[in-house]
Amino acid sequence: MPQAPLARVGNHPADPYRWLEQRDKPPVLAYLEAENAYLEAELADVGALRETLFQEIKGRIRETDLSLPVPWGPYLYYQRTTAGDEYPRHYRCPRPTDGSLRTDERCEELLLDPNALADGGYLSLGAFEISPDHARLAYSLDTSGDEIYRLFVQELDGGELHELPFEDCNGSMTWANDSETLFFAELDDTQRPHKLYRYRLGADEAELVFNEPDGRFFIHCYRASSERQLVLLSNSKTTCEAWVLDAERPEKAFICLAPRQEGHEYYPDHGRIDGDWGWLIRSNQDGINFAVYQAPEGSPSREHWRPRIGHDAARMIEDLSLNAGGFVLSLREQGLPIVEVHPAEATPYRVELPDAAYSLDVQDSLEFDSAAIRLRYEALNRPSQIRQLSLVDGAQQVLKETPVEGPFNADDYQSLRLWAEAADGARIPISLVARRDTLGRPAPLYLYGYGAYGESLDPWFSHARLSLLERGFVFAIAHVRGGGELGEAWYRAGRLEHKENTFGDFIAVAEHLIAQGFTSADRLAISGGSAGGLLIGAVLNRRPELFAAAIAEVPFVDVLNTMHNPELPLTVTEYDEWGDPHDPEVHARIKAYAPYENVRAQAYPAILAVAGYHDSRVQYWEAAKWVAKLRASRTDDNLLLLKTEFGAGHGGMSGRYQALKDVALEYAFLLKVLGLADSQR
Structure with a gap:
């Protein structure tokens, strides 16, 4: 019988396992490795089942496949996955003159191979941005999972690669229309993107163009739908401020649309409106479910906003995008996503779909002047589809459906x-x-x-x-x-x-x-990750008898201690979500539900917790401390496991096969603790 690790109790009475926060210290690493070894020992009897599940899941996925090509300028851009590779490769080929999406392998160009860059380790591709003249590729890489990226520019003609000499970057890269100027963001000590820089290729230094000192606000720079404007957004959980810049004149200063006002959220986009260039702004200034306003291209400031789509208490306006042929609203009614199309010269309509419950997203991937847009659609029983929607008449065509092999x-x-x-x-x-x-x-x-x-x-x-x-x-x-x-x-x-x-x-x-x-309660398994892990931890403390098993992935279970530490990533900006526990009333409120603080002597269901050692959003020690306290406090002998992924961050392992192995482990755990594993061998 494997012996469960029992973490020593530290000398901090309110936080007995705080010592586990000492990253890279030998006692901490030894404890985490002991927990990993204990997990493998306890799941040894379902080792064959784990492999069966992995092969089964892998067998349903088309390992060698081509993504739906995206036409842009003289090229089709696409990705190809190959059996055995963890990551898709990125390609382009000349755009067919007949308007089709047929790719030609004989003249395709390999743009990026993440498999070679990863070399068997962790890899997250942040930006992948082709310059407007199609001559360069800007991309960013995280090779540890800590969400700190290195920046690169590849000359697509001669193949010359430049690593940009900047550190502590969040991975975003935005081209101006001269294909020479890049905007990128720098992280502060809490990994908050707080500074935006302008960099002209070949220069020795980058120019600081925006500095956000308020720890609640993150910055983000992106190209508007029209590709004629750049948007700089600085936003907290409750408040936004947007600045815009002509993409043809990147050396100029950004212009603010509306100075921040607490509680006012607004998101601008640029395009052709009623035949003229202008702005549409999604704003909550007249109601929490947002309305849409329009403004002339040269006068985007708030005093020039005019109502376009009014606020509706029964409908949430979640997003908007512009196209030369009209604009599209992403709505939400009765818990379901709805796409509403407003063609430039036709009656607005809503997209018709076949299922009662589904996911639906507008993919803003086609050229601004395209007569169609793409939608991504899927349901619980239907694999994802990329549908092409004709803006004028609403006709739909399924261009690609993710295959299920077997x-x-x-x-x-x-x-x-x-x-x-x-x-x-x-x-x-x-x-x-x-x-x-x-x-x-x-x-x-x-x-x-x-x-x-x-x-x-x-x-x-x-x-x-x-x-x-x-x-x-x-x-x-x-x-x-x-x-x-x-x-x-x-x-x-x-x-x-x-x-x-x-x-x-x-x-x-x-x-x-x-x-x-x-x-029934003895067959009910629950799962959640990150803030969903907080949910799992909280309901386990309240009603443990209601569940037979629980999986908590990168769980935010040490919420009280984390929110008391403003030096950790995200803490200050998270005050708008959870509250600032330095306020005694808020402290008491969070303490009443924080999973770690509320572990007590009672029987818990079987639990599997998964942490990423390089996770910058939810630190590895949250899961470790929670499991340690559960192990010392519970009155049951149900399986309690902790897995720390030493080569991963918040999103888990980066490769597709590695991710499938993690899913197989979780499913084998569930089948074991629910008493269903024996029949699956």
Whole structure:
């Protein structure tokens, strides 16, 4: 029987495992390595199952494939994955004169091979930006997972490579229209992008053009839809300030559209409006669900904004994009994404889709003058599709569907939209999928949740998830308050002093699924990552008997201590989400739900926690301290495992096969602790 590691208790009474925060110290590394070894020993009996799951999942993925080419100027740009490679390679070839998307391998050009750059280690590709004249490639690389990037410019004609002599970069790179000037952002000591620099290729130094001193605000620079303007956005969780610059004159100064006003969020885009160049601005100045305003090209400041699309309490305007043929709104109603098209010379319309619950995104990847746009669409039972939409008449064409290798029929799986009721009467949406022959009786159920930052968990398809569904699992998503599924009010009802709603909603969803006969407490597994890991930790402390197993990935479980440390990345800007615990009232509120502080002597379900050693968003020690305290406090002998990925950051392992192996490990853990592993060998 493997012996579980028992972390020593330190001399800090309120935080007994603070010593685990000493990065790279031998005792800390020894403890983390002991936990990894314990995990492997405990899962040794499902080693064959892990390999079976890995091969099974890999077998559904087309390992050698070509992405849908993007036409731009004289080229088609695309990626190709090859069996055995962790990363796709980036290519281009001459654009066919017949307007088709056919690629020609005989004259294609390899632009970037991340496999060679990774050399078997961690690699995250940040920027990948072709210059407007198509002569250069600007890209950035993170080789450890800490989200600090090195910047490169590749001459695509002669192949000469330049590493730019700048450190502490966030990885963003934005071209001006002269194809000589780049804008990039620098990180401060808390890894907040706070300075924007202008760099002309070949110069010895970069010029500082913007400095954001407020620790709540992050900066971001991007090209507008028209490609004629650059936008610099400085925003906190609740407030925005935008500055714009003519992309043809990058040496000039950025101009502010509207000085920041606490609580005012606005996001500008530039294009052709009613035949003239101008601005559309998405703003919440007249209501929390946003409205759209327009302004002339030469007068974008706030006093010139005129209403275009009014505020609607029943509809959230999440995004907008412009095209020469009109503009497109991304809306949200009743928890579902909706695309509304406003053609330049036709009646507005909404895009029709086949499923009741789905994900839908506008892909702003085609040229501004294109007569069509691309949409990315998927559902719990339907692999992702890239659809081309004709702006004038709304005609749709599926250009590519992500293939599922082997036997697969979407109609074998039923996708449902359900509603649970919280204690205060709020109705919480649930998205659910299962094989049709699974429904109708209690089954093992995997319940996923997040509930923070206004992020929406729209239903998504997963090749890996089929391995659970084919083994009789049900998969469900709890769209709890704190997310954005039902608009801004839904988000606000799950943050700051209302954070308890997030946890109560998740418990209500679990109880509803049990009451409706979809599952039972001894077959219910829950999962969440990052802020969703906080959710998992909080509900485990409150209702451990309601769940049989839990997976917490890079979990934000040490929230009170983290929010007390403004030197850590993200802490100051996160005050708008959780509150500043230096305020005694806020301190008491966070302490009441913080997972680490509320671990106590009671029986917990089986738990697997996963951390990234180089994670700059949720430090590795959060999961480590939480597991250490659980191990010392719990009254059960259920499996409790901690896996620290020493070569990863917040997003886990970077290669596609490495990521699949991690999924196989998690699924094997679930099958083991739910008593289903023996039948799977």
